[in-house]
Amino acid sequence: MYLLVYYLPKSITNYISKQYEIITLIIIRRLFKDLATISLSSDWFKIKYDLQFTYDLIASVLLFFLINLFYKKSKKRFRNDKINEDQIKGLERFIKIKKVLATSLVPVLFFVAIYSFVNWLISVINPITNNIISFKNINNIFFEQFFTILIIADVILLLFSFFHTDEFHKVIRNSGFIISTILLRLSFSVSGLLNTVLIVAAIIYGLLILIIHNKFEVFISSEKKQDHLN
Numbered sequence: 340m341y342l343l344v345y346y347l348p349k350s351i352t353n354y355i356s357k358q359y360e361i362i363t364l365i366i367i368r369r370l371f372k373d374l375a376t377i378s379l380s381s382d383w384f385k386i387k388y389d390l391q392f393t394y395d396l397i398a399s400v401l402l403f404f405l406i407n408l409f410y411k412k413s414k415k416r417f418r419n420d421k422i423n424e425d426q427i428k429g430l431e432r433f434i435k436i437k438k439v440l441a442t443s444l445v446p447v448l449f450f451v452a453i454y455s456f457v458n459w460l461i462s463v464i465n466p467i468t469n470n471i472i473s474f475k476n477i478n479n480i481f482f483e484q485f486f487t488i489l490i491i492a493d494v495i496l497l498l499f500s501f502f503h504t505d506e507f508h509k510v511i512r513n514s515g516f517i518i519s520t521i522l523l524r525l526s527f528s529v530s531g532l533l534n535t536v537l538i539v540a541a542i543i544y545g546l547l548i549l550i551i552h553n554k555f556e557v558f559i560s561s562e563k564k565q566d567h568l569n
Contacts, residue, residue, distance in 0.1 A: 340452075340485060344444045348437040351496075352413035352549065355516045356406065358489070359542050362523055363402040365482065366538065370395050394535045405542045412549045433503040440492055447488060455481040483527040490524060493517045508555035515548030 343357040373392035384390060459480050497513050504510075522541035526534050 340448060341445075343489075344441050344448060347441040347444070347492075348434060350413075351513065351516065352409075355519065355545060356409055356413065358520060358523060359402070359406050359409065359545070361482075362526070362538055362542075363399065363406060366395055366399045366402060366535075370399060391531065394532055398535045398539055401539060402542060405539075405546055409542070409546050409549060412546070412553055430503060433499060436499050437496065440495060444488070444492060448485065451484050451488070452481055455484065483524070486520065486524040486527065490517065490520050493520055508552050508559075512548055512552040516545055519545035519548070 340361065343354065343361065346353045346357050370392070373388065373395055376388040377392050378386050378389060380386070380389075382389075384393075493513075494517060497510075497517060500510070500513055519541045522537055522544065526537035526541070529537065
């Protein structure tokens with residue numbers, strides 16, 4: 340999670356890819372938990388815990404593949420346009436804003452981590468309270484709250500990005516990444532197959548947004564070259 344904040348000022352695609360990595364690691368962690376509950380029998384596809392293990396197993400491989408594609412697409416650069424002084428200043432200002440936002444998220448990260456741990460510890464020591472967090476919903480500890488904060492941070496960055504660029508495809512890309520983060524956040528509020536479907540759908544959506552954005556970049560670059568030749 341700290342690396343997620345660290346990459347925020349550097350690149351939005353790296354920042355989003357770190358979110359995908361985190362959610363994949365959560366699935367992997369859940370696989371170890373699923374191993375303790377599986378039942379090796381001929382009724383594999385009828386037993387709830389065996390089905391959940393199957394879903395998570397397939398999802399982990401699929402997410403690994405999708406993240407690989409996302410990294411490949413995010414490394415592509417198509418345009419080599421010259422930017423003027425005003426654009427350079429706008430870019431530097433936007434980077435400063437991202438650095439300030441990332442810096443402010445660091446204490447928030449540690450506060451939410453400590454608060455979540457203490458709250459969970461109290462519920463374990465004193466199970467009579469109504470705020471019991473079971474190991475079944477262990478992912479709700481910290482991650483659910485922090486992903487909510489990330490959505491707010493993403494929206495703030497989107498608003499400030501309008502001062503940096505008003506290109507349609509970039510605005511759609513940034514908006515699409517926010518929707519992807521929201522889908523990841525929603526996955527924490529459900530369980531079972533729906534949880535896995537939301538996570539996979541979030542990453543597929545982000546990947547499709549990036550692919551379309553790259554194709555838009557190719558189109559704009561070719562159009563500018565054609566205008567230059569004319």
